[in-house]
Amino acid sequence: MLAIIGGSGLTQLASLIVSRREVVRTPYGEPSGALTFGEVSGQPVVFLARHGYGHTMPPHLVNYRANLWALKHVGATAAVSVASVGGIRADFGPGALIVPDQIIDYTWGRKSTYFDASDQPVHHVDFTHPYDARLRALLLAASVAVGESVFDGGVYATTQGPRLETAAEVNRLERDGADVVGMTGMPEAVLARELELPYAAINVVANFAAGRASSEQGISFDSIEVVLHEAMTRVRCILDRLCADLKA
Numbered sequence: 001m002l003a004i005i006g007g008s009g010l011t012q013l014a015s016l017i018v019s020r021r022e023v024v025r026t027p028y029g030e031p032s033g034a035l036t037f038g039e040v041s042g043q044p045v046v047f048l049a050r051h052g053y054g055h056t057m058p059p060h061l062v063n064y065r066a067n068l069w070a071l072k073h074v075g076a077t078a079a080v081s082v083a084s085v086g087g088i089r090a091d092f093g094p095g096a097l098i099v100p101d102q103i104i105d106y107t108w109g110r111k112s113t114y115f116d117a118s119d120q121p122v123h124h125v126d127f128t129h130p131y132d133a134r135l136r137a138l139l140l141a142a143s144v145a146v147g148e149s150v151f152d153g154g155v156y157a158t159t160q161g162p163r164l165e166t167a168a169e170v171n172r173l174e175r176d177g178a179d180v181v182g183m184t185g186m187p188e189a190v191l192a193r194e195l196e197l198p199y200a201a202i203n204v205v206a207n208f209a210a211g212r213a214s215s216e217q218g219i220s221f222d223s224i225e226v227v228l229h230e231a232m233t234r235v236r237c238i239l240d241r242l243c244a245d246l247k248a
């Protein structure tokens with residue numbers, strides 16, 4: 001079963017034939033909302049809206065541990081994250097789709113491991129390549145198959161939020177090697193790794209990052225909505241194809 005974690009602009013999947021919803025309790029508290037089970041192109045899917053179905057949970061308050069644990073617990077064998085980002089690289093403008101291959105974590109104070117109980121031995125997971133290579137390849141192949149151009153690779157910087165960055169912070173992120181900036185990529189990716197749940201992401205550029213191009217004087221929220229609405233139609237198309245390929 002494929003898990004899809006939807007972010008801003010993707011709180012439901014039109015092509016998901018819903019069979020049931022389930023509220024899962026976890027040792028880590030409540031997930032962002034009920035899990036929605038169903039099928040896309042015959043492939044079993046479980047969907048979770050990362051920020052809650054009413055988009056009420058800011059990135060720094062999402063219970064990532066509960067979300068990932070719940071998905072694994074109900075039998076997800078892989079997870080695709082959809083997340084909106086700000087584009088730092090000049091060719092990552094609004095509407096661009098990226099399947100990132102690396103992460104830099106600037107978040108703080110988030111519960112970012114399952115291995116912190118006092119009676120547990122210390123455990124370090126390998127995180128050299130934070131995204132699952134096979135799932136990335138499947139996402140890229142699905143994009144090609146439906147004729148959507150998607151950038152293969154990029155460095156995703158995770159900031160704490162919920163505020164957006166300053167122009168100087170974006171300059172620093174770029175010097176660090178980041179191509180896009182978002183607020184939810186971590187600890188989601190590492191928790192999936194700790195659970196041995198193959199995980200990959202598709203990033204939707206909602207806006208140029210602060211201080212860049214059309215965001216030089218500030219970030220316009222009106223245009224973000226329009227961009228996300230249009231781009232999520234393309235993302236759904238890619239996910240539909242991914243599901244059909246997984247089913248085949």
Ligand code: HPA
Nearest residue numbers: 084085086181182183209
């Ligand atoms: N910064 C951080 N997160 C984001 C942005 C941004 O500019 N756009 C969408 N998510």
